[in-house]
Structure formats: structure tokens, C-alpha cells
Amino acid sequence: MIFRNETTISLRTEKEAKTWFKTMLFWSFSIFFYSIVISGRILALIVEIKINKEKFMREVFPMPERQQINKSKKRVDARAKVTGKAKFGADLKFHNMLYGKVVRSNYPHARIKSINTDEAEAHPEVAVVMTAEDIPHNLFGVIIENQQVLAEDRVLYIGDGVAMLAADSREAAREAAELIEVEYEELPGVFGVEEARRPDAPVVMPGEENNQVIHHPLRKGDVEQGMAQADVVLERQYTTQFVEHAYLEPEAVTVIPEERNTLVTVYGSVQNPNATRDALATVLDCDLSNVRIIQDNMGGSFGGKDENISSMACRAALMALQTGRPVQLVNTREESIIESYKRHPYTMKYRIGARENGELVAMEIEAAADSGAYACQTPFVTWRSVVQATGPYEVPHVKTDTYGFYTNSPYTGAMRGYGSPPVIFAQESMMDELAWELGISPEEIRRKNMFANNSRTASNQKLDNHEVSLAEVMDKALEAIDYQEKYRRYSQPQPGDIKRGIGFAISYRGVSLGAEAIDAAGAIVSVQKDGSIIVYSGLAENGQGLKTIFSQIAAEELGVSLDRITHMETDTSISPESGSTVASRSTLMGGSAVKNAAENIKTVIKEFVAEEYDYQGEIVYRDDALFTSEGSKLVDFPELAASAFHSGVFLSSYGWYKAPGISWDEETGQGRPYFTYVYGCQAAEVEVDTGTGEVRVLNMAAAHDVGKAINPANVRGQIYGGTVMALGHALMEDLGFSEGYIRHTNFDEYLIPTIKDAPDNVEAIIVENPDPAGPYGAKSIGEPAMELGGAAINNALSQATGRRLRDLPLNLERVLLGRNLSREG
């Protein structure tokens, strides 16, 4: 024995030792050789990462072949919608149904002296007439309970309801409503935030000391010290207008009293069934389990069918319980525009300090939002503004104060984008102004300051858990629209009245609710014994395509074809309460819940397969069947479902997803307000007739990092729709306000973009950097697609005219004269 290795090797002879030595020599060389090869390969891969990130990710982390995900599957509800079979709120009829009508205020602010309903009650077809006196619990609200079902002694805005009735026919209801006499004493109103915040302003909301709804401060660094370091300090004010959601379907609800085991069942175009259920339980003073909301097809919502639908449902429910008959309330377009809540108008004062080279050093912002007559969602809408007000830029010193104020204008609430479109309009316009001031390009100033991986936001959140893809989205959008060439060309003098310009804007946006509320969602996936599958989701289809996305996820996980899935309407008595379908949270939150439910089922299937088919390995779900990891078929999915059922195995599950943790300090605005973000860039090319003020958007390019597109055609649809909605917001939408009165109450005066107003081309660019928080890496697109267009169009317009406008909408008079011709100027 010449030597002994205590661990593994013992050699008895010299021959053995020689052999061992040769073997070792061989392996040493081999390892050395392979090390070189591997090093080279690693080096090549590093180079490749830089050159082609997507290819690298695909090769190094190969994804299993997906059958549903990242595929432009046809919408599951499309067939019903193209054949006219899809039922919307106003399409329902019930036996013995009454038609409701609401009498609304004549004034933006008035005391109700008397209401005479005698004649209306005497109408032969009228079944019930009610006023606030008949409603013991008259207040509801998602955040602050101060919205009146019907006005008690004061009307606070022009859309406040003062009385309601229900009759056997729509005509009778209309006739009888005209017979109700209301005597008012008109009161001075408060209009606009400047007026509302004056110390001597009349107090709009009974019981409050002043008109302030909310104040969100944010403090980072020392803004005055920052301004002192700046070479240039720019101060500007921007304003945005009230915007109507203009969903094509006016609001509709039907309430059935004491149907089956509940006190009331509500059918209708309800965006957030659980929020409406909360309002009903409050107003009817009953248990949540006694109120059942079943959603119908939604003819668009965009954030808009929440509180006003809750209000309608409460009214219809009160009349239904009073009469014991179903009551249907359907708004005309005029009623919808007069009563429904709007997007908040903002007045924003920006002060930005930058060094000569374009580097931002300080930003001071005061943003004031008009909350109108009720608090509604103002506290949360303005909170989102805080986080996005400084834009996707690193700024060492920040001070922002965001307010909401009550006024006697229509109340304001959620609308696609929430608190971001106004502040992005201001902030991204301001970046161009600053660039112009410093003599650098809009592109350069953004590249110098924008977030990258590990950047810190104004809330001091480190962006370190996902890919910060601003540079990527910006490069792609600018390339698609040929920005550099057009920017150079349009910077030259342009003879004649017709001038062109190009501009863009970038943003980062927190996904889901953030620190607004608890963030969790649920779903039910239920496999039937024939292999068909029912999905219930707590989040609701608003027309955006949620059912299709959730069906794709369930089908992907269980390896079945999409037609095997039936996605039910949201039903509050069945679907798990999941918060509201808002904040572009459905795919990430609800999609994760569906995935979780399907995974739970697969855990059960695995046990069943081990027992029944004697296979313990990994199961591959595809082509409506189960396969072994080697690819041999175990069983067809329907057969598995039947066999499990007959063996007493339960193939249904709830799924639940709770968002990763976040934090927020109300006093300083510091913390981790969102668990992840999305990034976007939109560019617009415009043509302006400087002789008439007419602006035409020729082309837009929109690049959005969605994490992973579950359905690319749907994502593109969101982008096309979002950009055109932003175009309307930027150029034409105007409710014609005058001291609390709305002059534009239908689409003949409230203009939204038609097919001819839409740009000739919108290039939708999907950027995918999968996020660990989302299902298959997916994040969001609904609101990001809408928030950038206003600023991009304004920046393009400024390049074309050489003049900067700071107030929306950029209508003919503003573009031509620099001011609005209406009284509000």
C-alpha cells in the first residue's frame, strides 16, 4: 500500500497506482480543456446577452411550449357579440317589471324647499314614488360614505337625484317624472379648485370644515437646496379638463326583490360587483349575503360604472322592495352625462431645477384635483398622481403636494389611467420645455435622467426586482415612428399654414392597487365530469377581454382547448371577493388566482394518476390529454374527469393570489408604493393647420412593456383603444361647463374620436420582460396605453407651431388663438 486516501481511493499495487495516475492525468487535461471551452461559451453568451437578450433568455431558460399563452386566441365572447346574442343591462326583461325614472336637480347648488309628488303618485301607471325622506340609510361611498342616494335638503351638483319613481312603462315613467314639482332656493356654488381652497369659500360638503378632501405630501431630500444647485429653474402651470368616460352603453341595472334566497338580486352593467354590493348592503341595512350582483355584458366602463351604478342599484332596489316588483333603471345618454362622475380636472404647478447638462436636481409640484360634489375615489386617484408626478426620472430633491377639493361640479372618480394622465401631461410637457430651455433634445434630456435598473424613485423605492425597460420601450417606439429623421426635418422652417411636428412621452406606472388597499384576488376553476370546465372570477369582464385571458390561463394549465372552458359572469354570491376590476390589475392578480386554482387541481390529479394509472412522474398537460414526461399518453382529459368523478375525487378548486408586500408613509410619501411597475413610450406625429387651429394626428407609435402578452392581439387592441382615447382627451373632449352646468350632454356636442379622427396608423409594439410577480411574467396594459398620448401629442404640436400650450383640450381656439373662447377660458 503506497498511499491511502482516507476518503475514497485505496491502491494496493504499483500497477494500480500507475493506472490511477494516468486516469487522473486524463481527467485533468479533460477538465482543463472543457474549462476553456466553457469559458469561451460563457464569454460568447455574455456577448450574446448584449446583442440579443430575447434569444439568450430563450436558449438559457427555455420555456415549455405553450399552447395558449402568448397566442392571439379569439375572444371567448366574440361570437355572442357579433350575432347580437350577448345580453347587456338594458336587454333584460322580467315578468311584471317596472321602469324607473329619476328626477334630478335644476341647479348646481340649491336648498330643496319642497317636493310635491302628489300628481305623480296619482298617475294610473305609477307604482311607487320616493324621495330621500323614504330612505333611512341614504349615504354610501367606497372610501368616505358621503354620497347621497337622493338629495336630502341640499343638491350639491347638477346631477344629484331628488326624487324617483317606477311605472308600468317607460313612457308612463317619463310622463310622471314631469309631474313632480320641486321648489329650490338657489345657493352660491363653488367652482374650480382655486375657489374651493379659499379660506372664505362656502363649504360644499355638509359636516366638513373646509373643502379639502385629501392632501398627500411627499418629501425627498431638500427641494430648496436642490433648486440652489440648479443652473435653470423653470416654473409652469398646466391644467386638464373634466373628461366623460363615454362608454357606448349607458348605465343599466335591474333589481329583482326577494328572488330565491336573497333580499335583492341585481343584474346590470356593474364594473365592480363587490363595491356595488357593499353600497346596497349599507343602504338597505342588510347582510352582504342578502345582496346578489350578477354582472351582464358591459358596454364599456373605463372606470366609470362604479359609484354611479351603485347609486342606480340602490335606487332600483329601494323601489323594488317597496313594490315587490322588479325595477329597471336605464339612463339616456343625457342622464348619463349629467349624473355620472368624470375624470378629475387638475391644476398643476411645476417648478423644476436642472443643471446645464440637463441633469435634474429638484422638482417641486403642487397638483390640485377637482373632486366635485363627493369624495368618491378622490383620495386614491390623487394618491396615484403623487407616485407618478415626477415621472420616470431620478430626482434627488422632491417636494410634491397633491390635493383634492370639493366643489359644486359633477363628482369625479376613477377613469382609465386614474391619477396619472393629468400629471403625465404636465410633467412630460415640462420635460420638453426644459429641454428647449437648455438647448438639448427631448430625447437627450430623458436619456440623461430616466430610470434604469436599481434607480430610486421619488418615494425612494429601489427598482431592483424587475427589468426597468424605459430605454428599450423608448428606442422601439422612436424607431417605429422614425423619430430622429422626422424631428430633424420638422425642426427646419416649414413654409405655409400646414405644419408638422413630432413628440413623445415616457412613463412608469405602478401595477395594481399599490398602497391604496389590500391587494388580493380569487377565482374558481371547476372541472365537470365530462371534462368541460367552469371558471368563476371575482374580477369582472368590462369588455377588455378578461374572460378570454383567464380562460387561456385555465386552458394552458390543464392542457385543454379553449372551447372546453366556460367563463361565467361575476356573481357576488359565488365568485370570491377580489376587490375591484381597476388599476390594470386583472391579468396579474386575477390571472394568478386562476393559475393557482388550476395548479391546485393538478396536485389532486397527480395523486389520482399515481393511484389510478400507476404513474408517479411529472405529468404533461396538452392537447386535451395527460402525458408522461417521456411523451406517452396517460389518458384523455374528459376520460380523466369522468374517472375522477366516479372515484369520488374532487377536481374543483378556489385559487387565491395575494400581492407582494408594499409600504407607504402618509406623512413623507416615502416607501414601496407598488410591488412592480410597467414602462411605456408613446410618440405622435401631428399636422396642424395654423390657419384654423385644426390638429390631425397622423401617426402614433406605442411601445409598452407588458411583462408577457398572454394574448398579443388583445394587448394591441388595448393599445389602439388607449391611444385613441388619449387623442380625444388631448384634442376635443369638453363638457362645456359653465358654473356647474353641463352644456354638452350628448355625442352631438361632447365629441369623442370617430374613425376619421383616429390616426392613420398606430404602431403597437409589445415589449416583453417577464416579471416574477405575474402569471407567466405578465403585467398590465389597460391604463398604460391611455396615459401617455396627451403629452406626446402636445409635444408634437409644440414642435409644429413653435408655441407651447399648457391647457387641455388642445382645441381649435387654443391652437389658433392660444386661449379658449368659452367663459372658463
Next chain:
Amino acid sequence: MSKVKVAFTLNDQEISLLVQPGERLLDTIRDRLNLTGTKEGCGVGECGACTVMLDGQAVNSCLVLTAQVDGREVRTVEGLGGEEEVDKLQQAFIDHQAVQCGFCTPGMLMSARALLNDTSSPTREDIKTALDGNLCRCTGYKQIVEAVEAAAEAEGAD
């Protein structure tokens, strides 16, 4: 006011009714005949959600009195395609993701159908002109234009 007797063809079926002189075609279709595919979005002829075909032309049914359609031919979204099958235009809307909330869809389809019945190979501008009276708040119109173009092509190939 005395009622008016009206006889017309609706989706290839003979209809005979007594209606009020002021009754809108939209209400007759939705309330009396229970065809709720035709929608009301504005009631003033601006949004196009109530578009139907009257003798092959797209009209806003909220602006047409039922008494006016006596002896004429009305077609609604329920009258596109066959019993089981959708027509090429409907199929193109499905294939091109031209549907989101779907409320404007029936009206869009009727305007587009009227165009395609008249013009076998419409230009993009023809399509935009035909659909200019149909508002959509969801889609930004692009996939709708693509769907109509695809349908025109598919029908031209027949």
C-alpha cells in the same frame, strides 16, 4: 292618436303591426319584436349603435319611425349569417379581434355590411367613410378596419 298599421320584412320574415305614429323603429325592434342585438347609445343619431339596414342602406333606427318602414325591408344584426353560421364579415370581426365590449359591434357590422353589399373592394377611405357614424370607445377602430378589409377580400374571393 290612432295607431298605424305597418307591414314590413324583418330579417326575411313578414311582420305586421299596429304602432303609434311616433314609435321609433329602434323601440319596435327591441321592445316589441325582442331583437335586442340593436343597441341604443345616444338616441340622437350620433353614435350608430342602433344602425340597421333599411332596403340595404345603413340607417340609425333611433331616427326612423316604424311607420316609415311600411312595405320596406329591414335587417338587423340577428339577420346576418345563417341559423348556425356567421357570415364572413362577422367571422372577420372575430378573427381580427375587432370586438371588445361589443356594444358598438352590431351597428358597426350593419354599416360595414351595407358598404360591402354596395362595393366589393372598398378602399380604406371608403371603409372609414362608411363607419364614420359609428362610435367606438374601446378599439381605436384599427382592428375594425382590418376586419372589414379582410371580409371584403374573403367575399371578393368567392
